[in-house]
Amino acid sequence: MSIAPTKPDESTGPQLPAAPALGRRSPLRWALLGVGLLLALALPWFIYPPVALDIAAWALFAIALDILLGYTGLLSFGHAAFWGGSAYVTGLVALNAGVPFPLAVLAGALFAMLIAVPIGYLSVRRSGIYFAMVTLAFAQMLYFVANQWRSVTGGENGLQSIPRSFFGAELVETESFYFYYVALPIVLAGMWVAWRIVHSPFGRVLVAIRDNPARVRALGYDVEKYKVMAFVMSAGLAGVAGGIFAVSHGFASLQELYWTTSGKVVLITVLGGIGTLWGGVVGAALVVLLEDWLASSGFEGLGIVTGTVFVVVVLAFRKGIWGTLRAVAGGRFSRRS
Amino acid sequence: MNAILQYTAQGLAAGSFYALAALGLAIIFGALGVVNFAHGAMYMLGAVTAAVLLDAFGLGFWPALIVVPVLMFVFGVMLERLLVHHLMRLDPLYNFLLTFGLTLLFVDLVKRRYGVSGLPYQRPEILSGQLELGGVRLPVYQLFVFVFSVVVCLVVWLLLTRTRVGMIVRASTERPELTQALGVNVGRWVTPVFGFGIALAGLAGVLAAPFRAITADMGSNFVIILFAVVVIGGLGSILGAVVAGFLVGLVEAFGQAYAPAFAQIVIFILMALVILTRPSGLFGREEAAR
Numbered sequence A: 001m002s003i004a005p006t007k008p009d010e011s012t013g014p015q016l017p018a019a020p021a022l023g024r025r026s027p028l029r030w031a032l033l034g035v036g037l038l039l040a041l042a043l044p045w046f047i048y049p050p051v052a053l054d055i056a057a058w059a060l061f062a063i064a065l066d067i068l069l070g071y072t073g074l075l076s077f078g079h080a081a082f083w084g085g086s087a088y089v090t091g092l093v094a095l096n097a098g099v100p101f102p103l104a105v106l107a108g109a110l111f112a113m114l115i116a117v118p119i120g121y122l123s124v125r126r127s128g129i130y131f132a133m134v135t136l137a138f139a140q141m142l143y144f145v146a147n148q149w150r151s152v153t154g155g156e157n158g159l160q161s162i163p164r165s166f167f168g169a170e171l172v173e174t175e176s177f178y179f180y181y182v183a184l185p186i187v188l189a190g191m192w193v194a195w196r197i198v199h200s201p202f203g204r205v206l207v208a209i210r211d212n213p214a215r216v217r218a219l220g221y222d223v224e225k226y227k228v229m230a231f232v233m234s235a236g237l238a239g240v241a242g243g244i245f246a247v248s249h250g251f252a253s254l255q256e257l258y259w260t261t262s263g264k265v266v267l268i269t270v271l272g273g274i275g276t277l278w279g280g281v282v283g284a285a286l287v288v289l290l291e292d293w294l295a296s297s298g299f300e301g302l303g304i305v306t307g308t309v310f311v312v313v314v315l316a317f318r319k320g321i322w323g324t325l326r327a328v329a330g331g332r333f334s335r336r337s
Numbered sequence B: 001m002n003a004i005l006q007y008t009a010q011g012l013a014a015g016s017f018y019a020l021a022a023l024g025l026a027i028i029f030g031a032l033g034v035v036n037f038a039h040g041a042m043y044m045l046g047a048v049t050a051a052v053l054l055d056a057f058g059l060g061f062w063p064a065l066i067v068v069p070v071l072m073f074v075f076g077v078m079l080e081r082l083l084v085h086h087l088m089r090l091d092p093l094y095n096f097l098l099t100f101g102l103t104l105l106f107v108d109l110v111k112r113r114y115g116v117s118g119l120p121y122q123r124p125e126i127l128s129g130q131l132e133l134g135g136v137r138l139p140v141y142q143l144f145v146f147v148f149s150v151v152v153c154l155v156v157w158l159l160l161t162r163t164r165v166g167m168i169v170r171a172s173t174e175r176p177e178l179t180q181a182l183g184v185n186v187g188r189w190v191t192p193v194f195g196f197g198i199a200l201a202g203l204a205g206v207l208a209a210p211f212r213a214i215t216a217d218m219g220s221n222f223v224i225i226l227f228a229v230v231v232i233g234g235l236g237s238i239l240g241a242v243v244a245g246f247l248v249g250l251v252e253a254f255g256q257a258y259a260p261a262f263a264q265i266v267i268f269i270l271m272a273l274v275i276l277t278r279p280s281g282l283f284g285r286e287e288a289a290r
Helices: A027-046 A049-069 A080-097 A101-123 A128-148 A170-174 A176-198 A201-211 A213-218 A223-249 A259-272 A277-296 A302-316 A320-333 B002-032 B039-057 B061-082 B092-114 B140-162 B164-174 B176-181 B187-208 B218-233 B238-258 B260-277
Strands: B130-133 B136-139
Touching: A027 A049, A027 A176, A027 A277, A049 A176, A049 A223, A049 A259, A049 A277, A080 A101, A080 A128, A080 A223, A080 A259, A101 A128, A101 A176, A101 A223, A101 B260, A128 A259, A128 B092, A128 B218, A128 B260, A170 A176, A176 A201, A176 A223, A176 A277, A201 A213, A201 A223, A213 A223, A259 A277, A259 A302, A259 A320, A259 B092, A277 A302, A277 A320, A302 B092, B002 B039, B002 B136, B002 B140, B002 B164, B002 B187, B002 B218, B002 B238, B039 B061, B039 B092, B039 B187, B039 B218, B061 B187, B092 B218, B130 B140, B136 B140, B140 B164, B140 B187, B140 B238, B164 B176, B164 B187, B218 B238, B218 B260, B238 B260
Parallel strands: none
Antiparallel strands: B130 B136
């Protein structure tokens, strides 16, 4: 039933595929990138633009999580703290400062990185399952803070009518179709940063930590410091995604901070394929479209579907979609890349 | 003085639910290395089952205290055999994710079937009302929950330390290879132990049924607090789970009384302090803290 892992290792992290070969000059990679960009540009012509932007935001969120899960071997189950924390700060800045929305998103992302420092510092003291539980608990703490601090966060109501200020460009500020094309470059820039992080010497150290922390420590690297840095970077990108999401919808709610949001991004990452940045994109598209379709068909009990998908993926499909595709294609193309 | 006693009783009652469920979580973790995310959902299912049994068959609170844990044990055994078992040889994170998926599934199934408003549950006559203790009036039910859960925790403790089966389970937990080498079939005990842990969560649910609102979401926050409890107590430690369970219940009750806005936040601050000063938890062993 289950797919045998490509490379069983005894490391503490989940059984992940080996780090992908760089192959930057591989024509296949360029072709994929081109197709992906075209799809991203064409998306709002085919589906409701806010849903298209949801896909982009969740994809960036999943990619941010994958820097930790796929490349550092740490499962954060508390990333809602950064997505939601940034959503609130982005909303507050946009509501009160009247700045163009990219600046508000930047403020949100910086806030996410700021709170990621203490959370990361405390959480990396543990690894494996403990790390997941501790990050989950800290994220829930933030949820309670937002729930109680009504004067700032609006409590149960959340922040509403967050404006999309953009240098007075009225079409962007009112039409979600045009807003999509202004927000998309920010999301793509975030994805590019993630790609740069993963393929940098720093990213190589992260992969080494994932595969054999003891050896990396023996080589003189400060493993904990690297983990915290990866955690903060991942939080910042998750913050960009959460900020875009908040501006796109015009509100920030407690839902963004709740643990089901942390779970959803883990589902997207695992479904798409751990350790494959493209997997986040594929997973986000599938999950967002599925949820949208279920919601529009009036089906109540989303968790019944997503929960079942989760169980099936974990039991029988651990490589995820992109991981499986790559394994299949790898047999054919590996010589060329 | 009066108020302090009342908050203490309240905290110990709330702590009883945490202690029983955390005990189940700790036992499962010990024997399987699995952190069961669905533990909150199992607590919820225990309460819902008690309410449904009362409604459909008129099965009262006292028989439910036996019947529901037995049903939950069977349910746990099925879950272990059908699902959890298949991921045992992989990284424990996969079972964490599996049980997370199950949580979404069970919560929304219950929500779909019974709605979001609470199910009614009548408290037994003898446990309602108040008890006067040295001039302080305390709800009988809170005292009952506390005493009952302490007795259950003690019984489990005796089972684990004084019986042959308990010793085998503990030996299989702590030194699986050595125990196997001594001729014990270690794998045989994994399934019943999982069922037993689930039964404890279900029992906590039955106890909570007359006391809390029975809704599909009642386990959703509960399970996160439960994680904080086992991190504070030390994930590998059974004693730690129980002590930290009562401790967190007390912190919550006093927090609600004196700083309602911070009641739940205080628990996580406590957790952060424990991680800073004793990463393996108050009662945890170093090897479990890896």
